[in-house]
Amino acid sequence: MAPDxxxxxxxxxxxxxxxxxxxxxxxxxRMVMMIFVGISAGYGAVLLFYQVIMPRLITPLMTAPxxxxxxxxxxxxxxxxxxxxLSPRLSILGNPSMAxxxxxxxxxAIGGAVSGTxxxxxxxxxxxxxxxxxxxxxxxxxxxxxxxxxxxxxxCSLAYFHFGARKKGGxxxxxxxxxxxxxxxxxxxxxxxxxxxxxxxxxxxxLAALIERLDFLINVIKxxxx
Amino acid sequence: xxxxxxxYCGYSNDIDALTCLSCKKSLYDDVEEPGNPPQQEGMDWxxxxxxxxxxxxxxxxxxxxxxxxxxxEPEIPDWLARIRALKGEEAPPLEDESLPPGEMPSLxxxxxxxxxxxxxxxxxxxxxxxxxxxxDFPDWLRNLSAEENLAPxxxxxxVSGAALPDIPDDLQMDEPAxxxxxxxxxxxxxIAPVSPPLDIGGLPDEFFQELTAGQTHAAEEIDQPxxxxxxxxxxxxxxxxxxxxxxxxxxxxQDQPSLKQPEPEPSANESEPVxxxxxxxxxxxxxxxxxxxxxxxxxxDFASLEGNLTGIGSEDLITTPQEEELxxxxxxxxxxxxxxxxxxxPEAPSDVETGEMPGWLxxxxxxxxxxxxxxxxxxxxxxxxxxxxAGYQGVLPGQGVVTHYSxxxxxxxxxxxxxxxxxxxxxxxxxxxxxxxxGAPAAAKTKSSQLVIRLAVGLVMVxxxxxxxxxxxxxxxxxxxxxxxxxxxxxxVQTLTSAATPxxxxxxxxxxxxxxxxxxxxxxxxxxxxxxxxxxxAFISINPAGPALVSELVNTAAIQTPAYLTAERVINLGxxxxxxxxxxxxxxxxxxxxxxxxxxLPAWESLLLQGMNTVADFDAILLLTDNAENxxxxxEQVKPAAGDTPLLVVSSAQVAPALQPYxxxxxxxxxxxxxxxxxxxxxxxxxxxxxxxxYWDAYQxxxxxxxxxxxxxxxxxxxxxxxRRPK
Numbered sequence: 001m002a003p004d005x006x007x008x009x010x011x012x013x014x015x016x017x018x019x020x021x022x023x024x025x026x027x028x029x030r031m032v033m034m035i036f037v038g039i040s041a042g043y044g045a046v047l048l049f050y051q052v053i054m055p056r057l058i059t060p061l062m063t064a065p066x067x068x069x070x071x072x073x074x075x076x077x078x079x080x081x082x083x084x085x086l087s088p089r090l091s092i093l094g095n096p097s098m099a100x101x102x103x104x105x106x107x108x109a110i111g112g113a114v115s116g117t118x119x120x121x122x123x124x125x126x127x128x129x130x131x132x133x134x135x136x137x138x139x140x141x142x143x144x145x146x147x148x149x150x151x152x153x154x155x156c157s158l159a160y161f162h163f164g165a166r167k168k169g170g171x172x173x174x175x176x177x178x179x180x181x182x183x184x185x186x187x188x189x190x191x192x193x194x195x196x197x198x199x200x201x202x203x204x205x206x207l208a209a210l211i212e213r214l215d216f217l218i219n220v221i222k223x224x225x226x
Numbered sequence: 227x228x229x230x231x232x233x234y235c236g237y238s239n240d241i242d243a244l245t246c247l248s249c250k251k252s253l254y255d256d257v258e259e260p261g262n263p264p265q266q267e268g269m270d271w272x273x274x275x276x277x278x279x280x281x282x283x284x285x286x287x288x289x290x291x292x293x294x295x296x297x298x299e300p301e302i303p304d305w306l307a308r309i310r311a312l313k314g315e316e317a318p319p320l321e322d323e324s325l326p327p328g329e330m331p332s333l334x335x336x337x338x339x340x341x342x343x344x345x346x347x348x349x350x351x352x353x354x355x356x357x358x359x360x361x362d363f364p365d366w367l368r369n370l371s372a373e374e375n376l377a378p379x380x381x382x383x384x385v386s387g388a389a390l391p392d393i394p395d396d397l398q399m400d401e402p403a404x405x406x407x408x409x410x411x412x413x414x415x416x417i418a419p420v421s422p423p424l425d426i427g428g429l430p431d432e433f434f435q436e437l438t439a440g441q442t443h444a445a446e447e448i449d450q451p452x453x454x455x456x457x458x459x460x461x462x463x464x465x466x467x468x469x470x471x472x473x474x475x476x477x478x479x480q481d482q483p484s485l486k487q488p489e490p491e492p493s494a495n496e497s498e499p500v501x502x503x504x505x506x507x508x509x510x511x512x513x514x515x516x517x518x519x520x521x522x523x524x525x526x527d528f529a530s531l532e533g534n535l536t537g538i539g540s541e542d543l544i545t546t547p548q549e550e551e552l553x554x555x556x557x558x559x560x561x562x563x564x565x566x567x568x569x570x571x572p573e574a575p576s577d578v579e580t581g582e583m584p585g586w587l588x589x590x591x592x593x594x595x596x597x598x599x600x601x602x603x604x605x606x607x608x609x610x611x612x613x614x615x616a617g618y619q620g621v622l623p624g625q626g627v628v629t630h631y632s633x634x635x636x637x638x639x640x641x642x643x644x645x646x647x648x649x650x651x652x653x654x655x656x657x658x659x660x661x662x663x664x665g666a667p668a669a670a671k672t673k674s675s676q677l678v679i680r681l682a683v684g685l686v687m688v689x690x691x692x693x694x695x696x697x698x699x700x701x702x703x704x705x706x707x708x709x710x711x712x713x714x715x716x717x718x719v720q721t722l723t724s725a726a727t728p729x730x731x732x733x734x735x736x737x738x739x740x741x742x743x744x745x746x747x748x749x750x751x752x753x754x755x756x757x758x759x760x761x762x763x764a765f766i767s768i769n770p771a772g773p774a775l776v777s778e779l780v781n782t783a784a785i786q787t788p789a790y791l792t793a794e795r796v797i798n799l800g801x802x803x804x805x806x807x808x809x810x811x812x813x814x815x816x817x818x819x820x821x822x823x824x825x826x827l828p829a830w831e832s833l834l835l836q837g838m839n840t841v842a843d844f845d846a847i848l849l850l851t852d853n854a855e856n857x858x859x860x861x862e863q864v865k866p867a868a869g870d871t872p873l874l875v876v877s878s879a880q881v882a883p884a885l886q887p888y889x890x891x892x893x894x895x896x897x898x899x900x901x902x903x904x905x906x907x908x909x910x911x912x913x914x915x916x917x918x919x920x921y922w923d924a925y926q927x928x929x930x931x932x933x934x935x936x937x938x939x940x941x942x943x944x945x946x947x948x949x950r951r952p953k
Binding site: 019022023024040043044047048050051052055056104105108109112113115116117120121123124125127150194197198200201202203204205207208209210211212213214215218 | 677680681684685687688691692695696740741743744746747770771773774800801803805806807810821822824826852858859861862863865866878879880881882883884887888890891892893899900901902920921924925928929932
């Protein structure tokens with residue numbers, strides 16, 4: 001039996017077992033899930049060792065010049081300290097590594113969000129109201145309408161997530177201001193449409209994956225039948 | 227109520243009466259009896275009362291078993307009982323040899339000296355022949371009477387002298403050595419020479435021999451040695467000996483000749499101080515009733531009365547015959563119960579001056595008379611019967627604690643609830659039970675119906691898709707309207723692939739194997755176009771599974787482009803760990819972020835990537851993703867560093883809504899999302915056998931079926947709700 005056919009049969013049976021979930025949660029489905037999780041973890045560990053740890057830490061520590069070795073000691077020590085997180089009693093030793101990871105990650109995320117998303121999205125929203133480059137009035141009206149809808153949806157969606165309450169007589173009444181309530185109601189519609197689009201996208205992606213798997217099964221079975 | 231006994235007829239009169247109601251004679255006149263001078267003899271009698279203790283201590287009143295005077299003594303110390311027992315059994319009849327008849331009155335003489343009213347009292351209290359009046363006596367006294375009747379009565383000549391004095395208990399103890407008085411201490415007392423030898427060990431015999439021989443001294447001479455003896459004992463002996471010497475303080479009215487005192491049996495109870503409850507009943511009957519308790523009776527100073535006895539006539543004394551007879555310790559015991567301190571004394575005459583208690587009386591006063599009485603428990607009063615502590619009382623009290631240990635009380639931890647609360651709790655339990663009973667079948671029904679619906683929908687979907695895939699009906703037309711982002715994507719690809727130099731594209735593979743079926747199908751057409759333009763493809767992934775998917779994707783795309791040199795034009799940079807931080811590092815310096823290929827070779831020294839230092843050096847960045855967060859990270863971290871390099875995205879349908887704003891803002895140059903985007907791209911490329919086209923019928927049929935099922939389900943549940951609502 002050719003290796004490709006063997007792996008094809010394995011993939012076939014595993015696909016059937018996954019599709020058995022249509023009958024409900026069962027042992028075969030859970031077994032396949034465990035196999036996938038185990039294979040993914042094992043593959044990830046091997047990949048990290050041979051592609052990250054060995055070429056980027058161990059090999060340079062052995063072969064690199066002393067100056068580079070001194071630089072590599074820092075990530076080596078931090079990595080070793082990170083292993084102490086496995087022990088609840090010694091987990092405090094891993095806090096410096098975790099602090100470094102968290103701090104760097106937060107700084108990178110915030111910087112990217114400000115420069116990449118906030119400024120980019122504001123610029124893109126404003127550009128819709130720039131009608132100077134448009135050649136026809138129809139295009140201008142269409143772009144302006146799109147810009148108004150986009151701006152309205154943005155403002156109303158933000159208003160929906162405004163949880164402040166109105167004060168009356170120095171006490172919170174528990175009710176939002178009327179204008180906020182109006183905008184929040186409109187924003188609720190935009191949010192519902194967005195969530196509906198996301199759900200449709202998930203459904204479409206799942207349907208595409210199912211079709212691809214069924215086509216795989218047909219391609220496996222068809223040669224056997226013929 | 228106090229009473230006055232008529233000295234003539236013995237009738238009991240009221241305390242206020244001046245004359246007897248029976249014989250009409252004056253109650254306060256001098257009573258004269260033949261051969262018994264009233265006043266002088268009465269004074270002698272009083273003197274006898276005063277010196278009775280000391281006199282009897284020294285000279286031992288001639289009291290023998292069977293003597294009638296013992297009945298008036300409420301308490302017979304055990305030492306006396308022992309002495310009497312010895313004397314009654316061993317000693318020969320005693321004879322009064324030492325004392326003159328007038329100085330040492332015998333019992334008969336005393337009886338003759340007594341006033342008539344006392345005789346009457348004795349006559350009334352003495353047991354009548356053939357009549358048992360022992361009911362008035364305490365139990366111990368009845369026992370004594372019984373023994374007396376059984377004991378042989380000596381002759382009348384032997385019953386001479388007064389009753390035996392109250393000798394302390396220690397005189398009768400088994401160790402005579404403890405009772406040896408120091409002769410020098412006795413000699414130190416000026417009156418000591420006249421006292422008898424105080425060899426306590428031989429005291430009883432010599433004591434009684436002197437008594438019987440009549441060698442007693444005159445009362446004045448005898449009092450002092452006896453007092454010294456008592457004082458010395460009070461100063462030297464232990465408190466328990468003082469307590470034992472308490473009977474010495476008692477007036478010798480108890481030894482009245484008319485009262486028979488049988489020989490008592492030694493018992494533990496007799497060693498205790500005399501309590502008023504043990505006093506003879508006749509004493510209380512002749513005075514105030516026992517139940518009438520007032521404070522006045524306890525406030526009378528007997529010492530003053532005693533000190534003025536010589537100056538008081540018999541008319542003053544006759545009204546209170548029992549006043550002087552009561553011991554002062556009994557009167558001072560104010561804390562005693564009322565029943566134990568009967569009020570039997572009338573008011574003292576106003577002309578009687580208050581005197582002080584003599585020193586000797588203070589000294590010999592028992593401690594129990596002044597100290598608060600300790601209530602001994604059963605354990606404390608227990609006498610050891612064996613062992614080295616035999617005979618001791620109240621030792622090892624802890625033994626009783628150990629032996630009488632009982633389990634500690636068990637307190638219930640059960641909550642105390644009222645009837646009302648119990649009713650509420652029962653009602654609440656009933657409500658909960660009803661809810662649980664009703665809900666269980668509904669849950670089972672819901673679970674079974676959901677299973678059926680899920681199974682039916684699944685089977686319908688699988689069967690329909692299989693049928694469409696097998697039959698390939700071709701009922702679904704490709705979309706004629708192409709999204710603008712797909713058009714932009716197509717334009718970018720065509721622009722780059724149509725350039726003179728083959729483009730070098732950084733392909734970021736960032737999707738999970740679960741959605742590889744969708745993304746591989748969409749990406750295959752795109753990669754085929756890139757391969758057709760002989761583009762250099764550098765794959766990198768921030769997903770651990772990415773490097774494995776790269777080879778599969780390249781191999782699938784290379785099938786349609788066999789002329790494409792995969793080994794030369796494709797390089798796999800492998801896994802880039804670190805998420806957004808790794809992307810930032812890649813944007814700043816790709817050579818340091820991903821220095822080697824998946825095979826460990828230097829990536830940036832290859833022909834494909836040679837001379838490239840930044841991401842902007844790439845002609846395009848192609849992102850294959852199914853994750854919105856990672857897609858946004860690529861846009862945020864890499865795109866600003868890429869400059870004018872277009873960022874093209876092939877995404878899953880589920881992340882298209884999240885990436886659409888970046889498409890609108892121009893941060894993403896073009897995007898193909900889902901089968902719809904892939905079909906649009908293939909429509910633009912005029913591909914007749916693209917992978918998306920093969921699945922398009924199934925995809926459209928499946929979407930239609932899903933829409934139909936959703937509509938059917940909504941209709942069914944809507945109708946069901948409408949039907950249920952009237953209920």
